[in-house]
Amino acid sequence: MDNYSLTNLRELEAEAIHIIREVAAEFENPVMLYSIGKDSSVMVRLAEKAFYPGKVPFPLMHIDSKWKFQEMIDFRDTYAKEKGWDLIVHHNKEGFESGVGPFTHGSKVHTDIMKTQALLGGLNKYKFDAAFGGARRDEEKSRAKERIFSFRDKFHQWDPKNQRPELWNIYNSRVQKGESIRVFPISNWTELDIWQYIRLENIPIVPLYYAKERPVVNMDGSLILVDDERMPKELRDKAEMRKVRFRTLGCYPLTGAIESEADTIEKIVEEMMTVTVSERTTRVIDFDQEASMEQKKREGYF
Amino acid sequence: MTTKKLNIQEFLDQDQKKDLLRLLTAGSVDDGKSTLIGRLMADSKMLYEDQLEALHRDSKRIGHAGEEIDYALLLDGLKAEREQGITIDVAYRYFSTAKRKFIIADTPGHEQYTRNMITGGSTANLAIILIDARHGVITQTKRHTYLANLLGIKHIVVAINKMDLADYKQERFEEIKADYKAFVTQLDIPDVNFIPLSALKGDNVVEKGDNMDWYHGPCLLEFLENVHVSSDRNFDDLRFPVQYVLRPDIKFRGFSTSVASGIIKKGDEVMVLPSMKKSKVEKIVTYEGELDYAFPPQSVTVTLEDEIDISRGDMLVHPDNLPRVERQFEAMLVWMDETDMNLSTQFYIKQANNNTKARIDEIKYKVDVNTLEKSNIEKFKLNEIGRVVITTTKPLFFDPYKKNKQTGSFILIDPVTHNTCAVGMIIDKLGSNSLPSRITDVDKAKIAKGEPLVKAEEYIQKYNQKGETIWITGLHGSGKNELAFSLEKKLFDNGATVVLIDGSSVRSGLSRELDFSPADRAENLRRVAHICKMLNDQGIITIASYISRNESLREQVAEIIGKDRFHMFYMDADLDYCKNNKPELYKLVEEGKTTGLPGADLEYEAPTNAKLVFKPEQNEENLDAILDYLAQNKVFPNH
Numbered sequence A: 001m002d003n004y005s006l007t008n009l010r011e012l013e014a015e016a017i018h019i020i021r022e023v024a025a026e027f028e029n030p031v032m033l034y035s036i037g038k039d040s041s042v043m044v045r046l047a048e049k050a051f052y053p054g055k056v057p058f059p060l061m062h063i064d065s066k067w068k069f070q071e072m073i074d075f076r077d078t079y080a081k082e083k084g085w086d087l088i089v090h091h092n093k094e095g096f097e098s099g100v101g102p103f104t105h106g107s108k109v110h111t112d113i114m115k116t117q118a119l120l121g122g123l124n125k126y127k128f129d130a131a132f133g134g135a136r137r138d139e140e141k142s143r144a145k146e147r148i149f150s151f152r153d154k155f156h157q158w159d160p161k162n163q164r165p166e167l168w169n170i171y172n173s174r175v176q177k178g179e180s181i182r183v184f185p186i187s188n189w190t191e192l193d194i195w196q197y198i199r200l201e202n203i204p205i206v207p208l209y210y211a212k213e214r215p216v217v218n219m220d221g222s223l224i225l226v227d228d229e230r231m232p233k234e235l236r237d238k239a240e241m242r243k244v245r246f247r248t249l250g251c252y253p254l255t256g257a258i259e260s261e262a263d264t265i266e267k268i269v270e271e272m273m274t275v276t277v278s279e280r281t282t283r284v285i286d287f288d289q290e291a292s293m294e295q296k297k298r299e300g301y302f
Numbered sequence B: 001m002t003t004k005k006l007n008i009q010e011f012l013d014q015d016q017k018k019d020l021l022r023l024l025t026a027g028s029v030d031d032g033k034s035t036l037i038g039r040l041m042a043d044s045k046m047l048y049e050d051q052l053e054a055l056h057r058d059s060k061r062i063g064h065a066g067e068e069i070d071y072a073l074l075l076d077g078l079k080a081e082r083e084q085g086i087t088i089d090v091a092y093r094y095f096s097t098a099k100r101k102f103i104i105a106d107t108p109g110h111e112q113y114t115r116n117m118i119t120g121g122s123t124a125n126l127a128i129i130l131i132d133a134r135h136g137v138i139t140q141t142k143r144h145t146y147l148a149n150l151l152g153i154k155h156i157v158v159a160i161n162k163m164d165l166a167d168y169k170q171e172r173f174e175e176i177k178a179d180y181k182a183f184v185t186q187l188d189i190p191d192v193n194f195i196p197l198s199a200l201k202g203d204n205v206v207e208k209g210d211n212m213d214w215y216h217g218p219c220l221l222e223f224l225e226n227v228h229v230s231s232d233r234n235f236d237d238l239r240f241p242v243q244y245v246l247r248p249d250i251k252f253r254g255f256s257t258s259v260a261s262g263i264i265k266k267g268d269e270v271m272v273l274p275s276m277k278k279s280k281v282e283k284i285v286t287y288e289g290e291l292d293y294a295f296p297p298q299s300v301t302v303t304l305e306d307e308i309d310i311s312r313g314d315m316l317v318h319p320d321n322l323p324r325v326e327r328q329f330e331a332m333l334v335w336m337d338e339t340d341m342n343l344s345t346q347f348y349i350k351q352a353n354n355n356t357k358a359r360i361d362e363i364k365y366k367v368d369v370n371t372l373e374k375s376n377i378e379k380f381k382l383n384e385i386g387r388v389v390i391t392t393t394k395p396l397f398f399d400p401y402k403k404n405k406q407t408g409s410f411i412l413i414d415p416v417t418h419n420t421c422a423v424g425m426i427i428d429k430l431g432s433n434s435l436p437s438r439i440t441d442v443d444k445a446k447i448a449k450g451e452p453l454v455k456a457e458e459y460i461q462k463y464n465q466k467g468e469t470i471w472i473t474g475l476h477g478s479g480k481n482e483l484a485f486s487l488e489k490k491l492f493d494n495g496a497t498v499v500l501i502d503g504s505s506v507r508s509g510l511s512r513e514l515d516f517s518p519a520d521r522a523e524n525l526r527r528v529a530h531i532c533k534m535l536n537d538q539g540i541i542t543i544a545s546y547i548s549r550n551e552s553l554r555e556q557v558a559e560i561i562g563k564d565r566f567h568m569f570y571m572d573a574d575l576d577y578c579k580n581n582k583p584e585l586y587k588l589v590e591e592g593k594t595t596g597l598p599g600a601d602l603e604y605e606a607p608t609n610a611k612l613v614f615k616p617e618q619n620e621e622n623l624d625a626i627l628d629y630l631a632q633n634k635v636f637p638n639h
């Protein structure tokens, strides 16, 4: 009888595939938001599984803030080509042309214009009615109560007080024109599940997750990688080589590295289980402003 | 609990094999829910990490013995949310032990949050119901238990908390246990367990402690780690509700879904609903390669040997095990919307990957979730629960929720706001006589008016006969049965389509509960008349031989069947002949052992309007006379 039971990972996988297929079946114009991070990598693999032997029937979209780590961009382009993904890369043109960036405008303005506004611009441009995101409920407080099919009004806003009940595996995908659904197929995965799955499935991830000697600058306690010339020279001059890795990936000036020896998945997990700092605390954005994630989500950021 | 120390490789290999348990926690405010969840998460994390050798090298963690941490603070508790005016909803929490991963749906306990509890509980395998040892079983406890039962949760742990405030007394525990048991027997929950604990002090949560030596059961975590839930799934009835048709190129046509129930095997013969077409499973395809079989909740793709038109919402099943395929059913409905139910709304319904429209025909009753009492209401308000009758625009393929959660559950979506305004669980029974009279669409209206979709002329054409009834009345023992049987044979041999409604078959089956009192005899005749009517409607000739002792009874029968297709013949045998022919019953009456036999102790009223009258001795002639009569009246043959 027991060969009819699934492990935790296989059950989560089956659930995610069900969700991904449901969106493909019920929406006219879905998109998968691809952040190049490890969660996205897992999500894309799940989509490939969902439609095997066919191709994923919707595009991936990367919102490029123009300040991502170069290694992320290289990774993205290599795999998109290798796997034949239908990849859209979108950025906020006006923001980019007027030179918005974290060093000059601060992280709040940068995040708003180059990430949130860019995302909304991309969604509006292609009129997507559903967008997959790789967020997980265990990442952060406000996500813990978010639905898997999370309704957004025409302004892409989330109303936590007015969420649709979500029961069993029956998802409500009804929207009016202009409204949309954000879909989180890996809601029920924990960080450890993600690492386990990457290990089990041999899913390629950006090398920045692994520890390596890298040039970093200590900025108010955060170790910031010197990724290109746009980092002001006076900062660059302070760079020193340290063995570091990144627990989460975003814009390089906004994402702190941690000193680490973990250069394999096994070591990363080992490190993760001994260090109790929550994953997102290395993302500067969360310290930078008072507004909670819940507030940001209301505004349309993931 | 001692755990072997592992290196990281071993740890991950072992960890990868653990399974998943989804659970719901329910309790009133201040019963200690946050404290309990906080402790479970924190202590199990330590246990879990303890497995890792590395941790022992740098044990920078705080030891947890004896210390009283406010575990409730570890969660951004719902209490805090309430104080800050943030949304109160279902929050999902995650923790793991070496054996299992747990997903806790943490929902608030008040009655106004019933819908949150329903939302959180829908996917739960198990519910922890918290009771404050000082208060015992209260209204909330009953409500939470009722809801868990409604959702079909098969395992309940009654966590009797704050035992420290009840001096860890066994009597108190037993008292509460008895109270709860008295209540829970009204419901239908197969597995109920009681654990006395103190969430604050830690007794019986993760470790037993030594305050309650009288308790010999497992502590909570141990129980959660070991409770067997995989067999709660339905592995018997194959339901493969097609979610997505996969057609990457002209060569490949696959049907994808998460198996709802049962096992699908390569080579299985399957039937497609609604087309009823059959084929065989050619392949079960996954990214990892082909499978020989798949089981719930695996998400797979199958291909079939034959080219059959199949779309989303169709269902593959085994031909000898079908779900119900109907447009009408009864269900327990939970109203989830702030806006009251409007009975004239045509909702969208979503069930087993099927989308169609639905109306609520009738509210049977509302259940008071606190007292379980039923009452009549006009419409549902937020959080109200009750039994309804629903009609859908196209047929759904479903099973009762009790047997199959996947195919027995549905949601209703408001056509204007698009909110999920109600959720339902289909009930096992469909009482045909309790179906509502309200008609929801044209087809059904036609059928209700007795307008069949096949026309009467088409039957006449097909069978070369008119579907009418030959009714033979006469005394018990008059020889009417013999005539009826030989008539059936003769008509059959001549090519007629004919059914004999045999009295003893009806008595031993359909009318099993009736006896021979005048009232029951009348009821028996009413049933026979309805069978005749139905068969006649389908163009079939029926033969019925029944005493039918007076004009008024025969008149009623004629009315049901339709006067112009009711042909009454009379077997006119005198009483002596009858008594001689079949003496047993007559004797019983004479001996006073039975009563109510027409002709003996009850009057038999001979008909004055019979189409033909027979004498029993002339069987052959009688048959010929009937055949002549039928031919003349174009009953058979028709042309």
Ligand SMILES: Nc1nc2c(ncn2[C@@H]2O[C@H](COP(=O)(O)OP(=O)(O)O)[C@@H](O)[C@H]2O)c(=O)[nH]1
Pocket: B027, B028, B029, B030, B031, B032, B033, B034, B035, B036, B072, B077, B079, B161, B162, B163, B164, B165, B197, B198, B199, B200, B201
């Ligand atoms: N003495 C005692 N107090 C407890 C126990 N469990 C919880 N409490 C206390 O009861 C209060 C309410 O607990 P909390 O976990 O917030 O309850 P919730 O409202 O159900 O989440 C807090 O002051 C807890 O410290 C217990 O087992 N024993």
Ligand SMILES: [Mg+2]
Pocket: B033, B034, B035, B077, B078, B079
């Ligand atoms: Mg609480």
